Amino acid sequence: xxxxxxxxxxLALGIxxxxxxxxxxxxxxxxxxxxxxxxxALTRCAEDNVLFNRFSADARAGCYQKYLQPExxxxxxxxxxxxxxxxxxxxxxxxxxxNR
Numbered sequence: 001x002x003x004x005x006x007x008x009x010x011l012a013l014g015i016x017x018x019x020x021x022x023x024x025x026x027x028x029x030x031x032x033x034x035x036x037x038x039x040x041a042l043t044r045c046a047e048d049n050v051l052f053n054r055f056s057a058d059a060r061a062g063c064y065q066k067y068l069q070p071e072x073x074x075x076x077x078x079x080x081x082x083x084x085x086x087x088x089x090x091x092x093x094x095x096x097x098x099n100r
Contacts, residue, residue, distance in 0.1 A: 031055065041067035 031054040045063035
């Protein structure tokens with residue numbers, strides 16, 4: 001009897017995958033987005049908090065709100081605006097001597 005349980009479980013799992021195929025794909029796309037900025041935000045949240053849960057839509061929304069700040073109009077290139085009224089410049093470009 002016990003040797004039939006595992007194959008039946010695999011069969012049930014396959015049927016579930018066929019029936020819920022679209023929902024599974026949508027959930028996977030939400031947890032692992034193709035947009036690089038969304039990927040970076042989720043990676044930063046996972047690095048900041050080891051208990052970060054990609055399965056939770058609320059956790060992902062909070063992560064995006066924290067790390068995906070819209071750019072304010074009139075901001076100069078090379079300057080990131082993270083807190084209104086507080087400008088943080090980027091590091092200057094590194095120049096190397098390529099003439100040898």
